[in-house]
Amino acid sequence: MLTEQSAATVRATLPAVGAAIGEITERFYDRLFAAHPELLRDLFNRGNQAAGTQRQALAGSIAAFATHLLDHPDRRPDAMLARIAHKHASLGVAPEQYQVVHEHLFAAIVEILGEAVTPEVAAAWDEVYWLMANALIAIEKRLYEESGGPGPxxxxxxxxxxxxxxxxxxxxxxxxxxxxxxxxxxxxxxxxxxxxxxxxxxxxxxxxxxxxxxxxxxxxxxxxxxxxxxxxxxxxxxxxxxxxxxxxxSEPYGDLVLDAGDDTPLLLASAGIGVTPMIAMLACLAEGGYQGPVTVVHGDRSPADHALRADHTAYAGKLSDADTHFFYERDAAPGTRTGLVDLTDIAVRPGTRAYLCGPLPFLRAVRAQLIAKGVAPAAIHYEVFGPDLWLAQD
The missing domain is CATH 2.40.30.10 (Translation factors)
Incomplete structure (x- = not known):
């Protein structure tokens, strides 16, 4: 929770910081990798850095965290923090690295915003940073303890x-x-x-x-x-x-995990290689003899491009109450559909808990359709491979 003085300062400066956050994160990474080239070589994804997606994700998470502190001062954004912490833990991020990030991030803020960064402004955003960093450090510590420690x-x-x-x-x-x-x-x-x-x-x-x-x-x-x-x-x-x-x-991490302790209706929707976590979920449901209704939805370019298709079909077939809907952009076989995933004529039961994995356009489209069908936003869980740009764009 931000102090009242810092909250007022952050609220007043958030538009300016938000407008410049892209430049700030770009300068931050330039400084960080100049001082610590081993981080780009051995830790950070060089492809995401070259494409700029990692920078967008960092900018989005900082802006989203600051906005949440202002809009919900008594509530921590645990879902967002958990997703970041799981990714950090899988990489073996250590607490001392947060001080390194702080050094170069705040130097970048001063370089980009110049005289607008008064001591009061610096102190307020320093509070935002350490609220977020210390929360992540605590979650990552717990994850390491549960998994037996960091390290491959x-x-x-x-x-x-x-x-x-x-x-x-x-x-x-x-x-x-x-x-x-x-x-x-x-x-x-x-x-x-x-x-x-x-x-x-x-x-x-x-x-x-x-x-x-x-x-x-x-x-x-x-x-x-x-x-x-x-x-x-x-x-x-x-x-x-x-x-x-x-x-x-590494040990297994990730916060998109199946919660199927009862007979709650489930919907598992994926596109492309986003099928992978759904296969594990279906295997778990099939081996556990799950009795609740399960709707399986997948979209791909063609049946030949549908990875793990045999497993996808076999595990769904072992369930007592499952509907399977495969969408292909081309070469759709009998029993499948042509085109992109569309839930319009697919029954979605009341109380459904949904799990989604795939590219962002797919996630956005399916999430919107589920909400329109009455699924509670809190019951829709998602995973996007690569930097999570949802925060940067939503």
């Missing part, structure tokens, strides 16, 4: 499955022979690889097996950049990783 663990690839021309599934077991802990359906792991230029890059991939399996399983879509470079890590995994190779994996 070596896992050996035992099987590689070509799902589609651009999606490969890797199955791994602990290289140290230790136990495989269960995870919550919907969670992801960070995967670290050393690239030819010596950089250690990290990416997150959803776990696609059942939560209690004795191996870890995740699927990787090769990222074709188009106007931007191809994905570094996905291309490396596709081209070079085979059975017998060893990868570094």
């Amino acid at each position: 663990r070596p896992w050996e690839v035992v099987e590689r499955v070509e799902e589609t021309t651009d999606v490969v599934t890797f199955r791994l077991r602990p290289a140290d022979g230790g136990p495989v802990t269960a995870f919550r359906a919907g969670q992801y792991v960070s995967v670290g690889v050393t690239l030819p230029d010596g950089a250690r890059q990290i990416r997150q991939y959803s776990l696609t097996g059942a939560p209690a399996e004795s191996v870890r399983q995740f699927s990787v879509k090769r990222v074709h950049g188009g106007a931007t470079p191809d994905g570094e890590v996905s291309t490396h995994l596709h081209a070079h990783v085979r059975p017998g190779d060893v990868l570094e994996l």
